[in-house]
Amino acid sequence: MSSRRSRSRQSGGSRITDDQINDLVSKLQQLLPEIRERRSDKVSAANVLQETCNYIRSLHREVDDLSERLSELLATTDTAQAAIIRSLLSQ
Amino acid sequence: MKTYPNLGSSASNDNNSRRSTSTTRAKFALRFIRSLKEMKKRGHVSNNSSADERSQRIKAAAYSSMAHAVGPRRAWARALLFKLQRSAKRHRVLTNMTRKMSRTCLILKQKKNKKKNKGINKKKRVTNGNDDVLLNQTDKLRGLVPGGKAMDVCSLFEETAHYIKCLATQVKVMQDIADQLSPK
Numbered sequence: 001m002s003s004r005r006s007r008s009r010q011s012g013g014s015r016i017t018d019d020q021i022n023d024l025v026s027k028l029q030q031l032l033p034e035i036r037e038r039r040s041d042k043v044s045a046a047n048v049l050q051e052t053c054n055y056i057r058s059l060h061r062e063v064d065d066l067s068e069r070l071s072e073l074l075a076t077t078d079t080a081q082a083a084i085i086r087s088l089l090s091q
Numbered sequence: 092m093k094t095y096p097n098l099g100s101s102a103s104n105d106n107n108s109r110r111s112t113s114t115t116r117a118k119f120a121l122r123f124i125r126s127l128k129e130m131k132k133r134g135h136v137s138n139n140s141s142a143d144e145r146s147q148r149i150k151a152a153a154y155s156s157m158a159h160a161v162g163p164r165r166a167w168a169r170a171l172l173f174k175l176q177r178s179a180k181r182h183r184v185l186t187n188m189t190r191k192m193s194r195t196c197l198i199l200k201q202k203k204n205k206k207k208n209k210g211i212n213k214k215k216r217v218t219n220g221n222d223d224v225l226l227n228q229t230d231k232l233r234g235l236v237p238g239g240k241a242m243d244v245c246s247l248f249e250e251t252a253h254y255i256k257c258l259a260t261q262v263k264v265m266q267d268i269a270d271q272l273s274p275k
Contacts, residue, residue, distance in 0.1 A: 016244055016245065020245060021244070021248075024245060024248035024249065024252075025248065027248070027249075027252050028248060028251060028252050028255075031252055031255045031256060032255075045225055046224045046225050046227075046228050049225065049228035049229060049231075049232055050228055050231075052232060052251060052255070053228065053231045053232055053235055055255065056232075056235045056236070056251075056254070056255060056258065057235065059255070059258040059259060059261075059262055060235075060258075062262045063150060063153060063154070063258070063261065063262060063265065064146075064150065066153075066262065066265040066266060066269055067146040067147070067149040067150035067153060067265075068142075068146040069269050070127070070146070070149050070265065070268065070269050070272070071142060071145035071146040071148075071149050072142070073269060073272040073273060074127060074130075074131060074145075074149075074272070075142075075145065
């Protein structure tokens with residue numbers, strides 16, 4: 001409760017400051033392979049958000065594809081899970 | 092190493108608030124492999140079910156494992172689990188975003204869980220006047236991050252950052268497992 005109040009006061013009465021937004025946006029920017037490489041300060045917040053959306057969509061698609069691939073593999077192969085676990089844990 | 096009890100509730104360790112990605116990775120991998128095993132044992136991934144059904148099951152297991160590995164401290168993980176449970180209950184496959192039905196329930200749940208959500212409406216109104224392009228993109232983001240519709244802008248961005256990291260880990264691990272299973 002109190003932390004909420006103080007946060008909103010600090011940001012000018014329930015207003016999110018541009019600084020806060022910029023801070024969060026640049027945090028997001030670090031995670032985007034597309035933009036991270038550009039390394040220019042010209043990337044706008046809207047641009048970062050757009051790339052974020054694209055990146056999430058592409059990750060969702062990858063999960064879709066991999067699920068399909070795994071379902072095929074699991075239907076055909078015998079249980080080799082012990083080997084998988086071992087290899088994953090050793091990484 | 093085989094058993095990993097109560098991963099979901101382990102978040103009561105408040106001092107552990109920042110878990111490293113590698114821990115999440117290991118937790119996810121263990122959970123996911125365990126559900127794959129379970130599915131295999133029950134014959135859910137054998138050839139008698141349709142290919143589509145099989146991959147939907149695996150997809151649901153992957154997202155669910157990740158949400159469990161992350162734990163209930165993250166809003167997106169809670170929302171994702173809630174959504175998955177609902178769609179499992181309805182015997183529905185996890186098609187990309189069953190938004191309409193989950194939206195209202197998510198908002199209800201978030202309100203119950205998070206006091207700070209009371210501040211949302213104010214903040215929304217403020218950003219409304221600010222920047223239309225930004226708002227548009229933010230709305231799109233809300234649709235992509237589980238539970239995003241009920242978040243204020245700050246938590247939306249924070250949750251998004253975390254969600255992206257976890258999704259990337261999830262993809263990587265699934266890739267590794269698939270490579271491992273592929274005939275050499």
